[in-house]
Amino acid sequence: MLRHASRCVTRAATTTLRWRRPFSSDLQSEHVADPNFIEAWKKVIPNVEPPKTPSAFMATRPATPSSIPTKLTVNFVLPYSSELSGKEVDMVIIPATTGQMGVLPGHVATIAELKPGVLSVHEGNDVTKYFVSGGFAFVHANSFADIIAIEAVPVDRIDPNLVQKGLTEFTQKLSTASTDVEKAEAQIGVDVHSALNAALTG
């Protein structure tokens, strides 16, 4: 009886300990929900609580400062993890479709589409290089940069032999491709592998 009771207590204690993990990635939230939406909802559907909207779960960004800040705040996110979140750096170089673009604090607000290439983050004397697949990058006027990519690997983890093999394979596929879809796929493969090659050498 007592043994059972003590087992119950320890079970309850461990479960509460396990589930009291802090959710670091959200809920420092300022509940800035959309007031128009909530009003319109309450008018038509008074019995049901309005659902939350994404802005309720996000910390608001600071306003544009009057003088150019010294550091750039970078958020580099992937579907599987946030590589960098809120990190203060000096400069990032992003591989936009129009070429490598350097972003410094005080950069003009930009929306840039990314092509497969090397993203380098400069912090003092450290440079971290990632090879990113496509994605988007937003630079805001308040010196915040958001880079969203699908995949990113640090450049030192790329295997040169596999890159060469892939490049020859896709060039061959491109020459033998017949339909548009196949051509497009082979072209993408060639682009990505040549970019990988350039990343390894450059």
Next chain:
Amino acid sequence: MAMAALRREGRRFATPLISPNPAIALRSSIIPSQEPVSSGVRCISTQIVRNRMKSVKNIQKITKAMKMVAASKLRAIQTRAENSRGLWQPFTALLGDSASVDVKKNVIVTISADKGLCGGINSTSVKISRALHKLNSGPEKENKYVVLGEKAKAQLVRDSKKDIELIMTELQKNPLNYTQVSVMADDILKNVEFDALRIVFNKFQSVVSFLPTVSTILSPEVVEREAESGGKLGELDLYEVEGAETKSEVLQNLAEFQFSCVMFNAVLENATSEQGARMSAMDSSSRNAGDMLDRLTLTYNRTRQASITTELIEIISGASALEG
């Protein structure tokens, strides 16, 4: 012979008197089933109560096992959902949160689970979707549904069958990954015309709390229209667009990318909420089964003791009848 018949008659009247006492706490379903068996049988049968106890114990074991399974699945998918939370934030930072936008073609994407026994989250999603449908209805406006998951499909097909554009089920046959979600998003974007997409899902806040959430994604034309008219998207024009093609093409790519990123996060959050809801539902179910088992044990003991007492009374009254 007559005595036995009378005794039997007496017992038929006696059992309804005896059985309600132990069965006060018990559901009424047991009482009718005891009567036909006990008429003509020498003692009140404990077999029925014993069978019921066995089945309740089995159910308790099953729900406990389901709770453990849900707990382990929850742990795995919770980390993935938390990691994917950074994915939609840049889009909201750029484009704002335009849930109250007024558009002609609304498409409501309802995300739900495939399997049941997960509490009320699927009903909540469907309720919110129906409410959004009502909120955005009006002249010249049309609302369509895209349904992900069996449970929402079952509920929405009943009254909104003509509004459903696309149904996708069995999302979690293979573990969720971005490629699968982007293929799904591509499917939806190709087949459904929309001005605004509203994704309804349950956001995982903690093991016991799931918040229904609506994420809105505007088509590029609506984005341009809102940017021109000012308001939250008014600052969008200040952004320079770096892309090989025209600004509208880049905005188109942006909208599609935003949709697939937000979908990925939504699907993961909903899956996490499903596991959490299932865990708490199975937990309360096993606790309930435990309570039922306690009550049944009491009934069983009382019934057993009553039948022993009845036997004793018979023997003693028989013996005293012989003597006196």
